[in-house]
Amino acid sequence: MRYLANAATLGLSAEKCVGCGMCLEVCPHDVFTLEGKKAVIRDLDACMECGACAKNCPVGAVSVRSGVGCASAIIKGMLTGGEPTCDCGGKGGADNCC
Amino acid sequence: MSEIKLAFKKPAPDGPPSACCAQPSVDISGPRLPQPWLAGFVNSPAGPVPRISTVLDRGDQWGRFKCRVSSYRDDYTVPPGLYAAGDPDGGSEVVASANYKFSFDMLRRQLKGINAWVLVLDTKGINVWCAAGKGSFSTGELINRITSANLKELVGHRRIVLPQLGAPGVSAHEVKRATGFRVHYGPVRASDLPDYLGAGLAATKKMRTVGFTFMDRLVLTPMEIIPMMKKYPLYALFILAAFGLEPSGILFRDAFRGGFPFLLLGLVPVLSGAFLTPLLLPYIPFRSFAVKGWIMGAASLYLSMRFIPWRSAARTNGLLLAACWLFFPMASSYIALQFTGSTPFTGMSGVKKELKTAIPVYLASVLISAALLVLYKLALWRFLI
Ligand code: SF4
Numbered sequence A: 001m002r003y004l005a006n007a008a009t010l011g012l013s014a015e016k017c018v019g020c021g022m023c024l025e026v027c028p029h030d031v032f033t034l035e036g037k038k039a040v041i042r043d044l045d046a047c048m049e050c051g052a053c054a055k056n057c058p059v060g061a062v063s064v065r066s067g068v069g070c071a072s073a074i075i076k077g078m079l080t081g082g083e084p085t086c087d088c089g090g091k092g093g094a095d096n097c098c
Numbered sequence B: 001m002s003e004i005k006l007a008f009k010k011p012a013p014d015g016p017p018s019a020c021c022a023q024p025s026v027d028i029s030g031p032r033l034p035q036p037w038l039a040g041f042v043n044s045p046a047g048p049v050p051r052i053s054t055v056l057d058r059g060d061q062w063g064r065f066k067c068r069v070s071s072y073r074d075d076y077t078v079p080p081g082l083y084a085a086g087d088p089d090g091g092s093e094v095v096a097s098a099n100y101k102f103s104f105d106m107l108r109r110q111l112k113g114i115n116a117w118v119l120v121l122d123t124k125g126i127n128v129w130c131a132a133g134k135g136s137f138s139t140g141e142l143i144n145r146i147t148s149a150n151l152k153e154l155v156g157h158r159r160i161v162l163p164q165l166g167a168p169g170v171s172a173h174e175v176k177r178a179t180g181f182r183v184h185y186g187p188v189r190a191s192d193l194p195d196y197l198g199a200g201l202a203a204t205k206k207m208r209t210v211g212f213t214f215m216d217r218l219v220l221t222p223m224e225i226i227p228m229m230k231k232y233p234l235y236a237l238f239i240l241a242a243f244g245l246e247p248s249g250i251l252f253r254d255a256f257r258g259g260f261p262f263l264l265l266g267l268v269p270v271l272s273g274a275f276l277t278p279l280l281l282p283y284i285p286f287r288s289f290a291v292k293g294w295i296m297g298a299a300s301l302y303l304s305m306r307f308i309p310w311r312s313a314a315r316t317n318g319l320l321l322a323a324c325w326l327f328f329p330m331a332s333s334y335i336a337l338q339f340t341g342s343t344p345f346t347g348m349s350g351v352k353k354e355l356k357t358a359i360p361v362y363l364a365s366v367l368i369s370a371a372l373l374v375l376y377k378l379a380l381w382r383f384l385i
């Protein structure tokens, strides 16, 4: 399943990357691959902007504007002028969460 | 550790639970086991550690069911801290979990026959995925738990297994720097954990990727339908008022006879947006959820228009028909868009992009269909034409 094309804000600095493979390990959508000693974005549209890669890259080579992809939260954020926060309690792919 | 404190978290009566409020706690020194899912204690260099049962009993199953259909899950927690599965020792792996009991149950069910330590983080009763996004399943919380559970005394190695979906909240290199423990991200699904542990902490690509199967989507639909049905009485009231309204006051017979088909039609977008669209998601054309929901809404409306007992001339009224076609597919689209909050593949930028066009369209269609309804009423009262 794919969401909107070219919407994801994922960026990767090949210059900073040390090829540790951490971003490949944490990404739940297999967005990255290693080419030689560098990570590359293989499938941008599969990215759901969860932020796991950026958080776990030891050299800060990955950047992504992460946040909740939840319509009601974003609408609420727009109305209150704040960042959208998810108030869905334990919601979200329940069995996907261990 | 001479006594083990199990804190039972209850939200403060007025407002969300906060980390600082005094939590009533129960001391269980000795053999008293207040939790039915505990099965004795394990002795360790760091003191006695409660052992968890790896079989779910009827109470656990019932709680699991309730989690699917209600907001009961808001207060469904496990006291954070260290637990044992089986008979772990200094060489056993440490597995981290959220303190949402549903997640915790899914984990302990998989630990049958496995000797491991389980470190439960305080995620305020929220699952790993949401907690990582919200910041309660975090680097700081993990570091604190590793320290307070005295993991360094407990095990000889320096490895800790985290659910992969916790990665958005935890910075593995910072945990390593602070505690010496190397974070290994385990599989996405708890059901793959035995294989992952058996393979010496090696995950296959399949374990690493999030799926969204028919069953995954099906179990999420109750939480889409129920919130929408809570809004239904309001809609019903509006419809009855609109159809019963006469220059002389509200006529209940008219309200029901004229409004009845529309009360039924009001259920159609809920069915199509909150049930059919999530279920058939991959098969509906276009990537946008708003468009998918509109398509399903229009198709469902078309079918239901033919089977609804009209009992009045409304069916042939052009103004009402136009209002129907404008409003109901749009409502379905709006409801379907809510499902973006439950899928594991929709990102924030994409949803924002959808909303930018969708919201003005929604507002316009609500206003125009309301205006059409007013025109219909005016024509009925012969104020027009
Ligand atoms: S985590 Fe960072 S350094 Fe490691 S491979 Fe990915 S981009 Fe490169």
Ligand code: SF4
Pocket (backbone or CB within 6 Å): A010, A026, A027, A028, A029, A030, A031, A032, A046, A047, A048, A049, A050, A051, A052, A053, A054, A064
């Ligand atoms: S933000 Fe999440 S989904 Fe996107 S590339 Fe990073 S880890 Fe993968």
